[in-house]
Structure formats: C-alpha cells, structure tokens
Amino acid sequence: KNEVEQSPQNLTAQEGEFITINCSYSVGISALHWLQQHPGGGIVSLFMLSSGKKKHGRLIATINIQEKHSSLHITASHPRDSAVYICAARYNTDKLIFGTGTRLQVFP
Amino acid sequence: KAGVTQTPRYLIKTRGQQVTLSCSPISGHRSVSWYQQTPGQGLQFLFEYFSETQRNKGNFPGRFSGRQFSNSRSEMNVSTLELGDSALYLCASSQRTEGGYTFGSGTRLTVV
Secondary structure (H helix, E strand, O other): OOOOEEEOOOEEEEOOOOEEEEEEOOOOEEEEEEEEEOOOOOOOEEEEOOOOEEOOOOOOEEOOOOOOOOOEOOOOHHHHHOOEEEEEEOOOOOOOHHHHHHEEEOOO | OOEEEOOOOOOEEEOOOOOOEEEEEEEEOOEEEEEEEEOOOOOEEEEEOOOOOOEEEEOOOEEEEEEOOOOOOOEEEEEEHHHOOEEEEEEEEEOOOOOOOOOOEEEEEOOO
C-alpha cells in the first residue's frame, strides 16, 4: 500500500531554532514534494526531490532513497515560518499521496 | 506572470445539487491536477489532466468528474452533492506531469 507518514504532527519553536520535519514513504516513488500551507489555505510548493539535497534560503530538503525517508530543515526559524508543512510522494502509479502535515508555530 | 486562478473562491450549495469549479493554469503549463482538503482526511488527490487527457484518478466516487480544454483550463464537477463534499478544492498546474506544482488559492465549497 502506498503511504506517507509525517512527523511530528505539531511543533513549536523559539525564533532562531533549527527545525526538522520528517517524512517516510513506501517503495516506488518517482518524486517527493514538500509543500507549505499558510492559514487561509494557500499552498506553496517548496521542493521537489528525487535524490540528494536541495536548498532554498533557510530551507533545506533531503531525501534518502535507501531508507525511504525525507527531511525538511529550517535554519534560524522565524515567526513567518509558522505554517503547515506537508510532504507528498508521487508513486510510480503516478498518484500523489500526501502526509497528514506538520503544524509549526515559531514564537518570537 | 499570472498564477493559477480558481473560481469561484467560495460557494454554498444544497445537498443534491451539482457544482462546477474552474481552474486556469499558468500560461504554458499543460498539466492540471485537482485535490480535496478536509479537516478529517487532509489533502487527497482527485485527478490529473495533461493535454486534455485524464492521466490519473484518485479514489473518489463517480460523482466527481473533470475535464481539460485545449487551452489547458480545467473544470471539475461534483454531482448530487453530499454534506461530506464540503471541503477546500485546490488545483495545481505544472509544466510536466512530474514537475513542481503551482497551486491556486482554492475554492471553499460548503454543502448545506
């Protein structure tokens, strides 16, 4: 069964802290996506990964194909990073399966 | 460059009615996919279109249907609405079926 598990479900941090969100998936994915959703519903696509590591500003995404695991890191977190972060796996069946999301709150 | 445009933003319908939602992708994007988001089930994939062809479909009943036009604009239709269809419906476009996605702001459907 194609599944995506994400942890933690909720995360609170003080401004400046290093944040890690984890995502595990089953075999047969062609790509792993990280999405950000702010209150109000708008979704922004942060990264699409099939191997290795990508960096954009303070955000870093990594994927380990052997361990079927991806992580999203936020360095020097800021209150504006407060959002729900969602990972989604595109399986070779072409279906996109979503994790349940991680609600991040960063306090000043 | 205009983003993905979804209309309408909000919609209230009565049980048993049908509804059509519209999605205009970013110019040049030929792939459009649709998603349903509810508090209980989270984000779920509905279907994906590429060059007017449905490429994939999620596990939703036949009451949910869609189509894509030659200009890549897409519509989704839900017939015989049920209370459980109340959700945020999002569409996303990309340049390829496996490209990075750009999401619209969504249509919030309430069924009463």
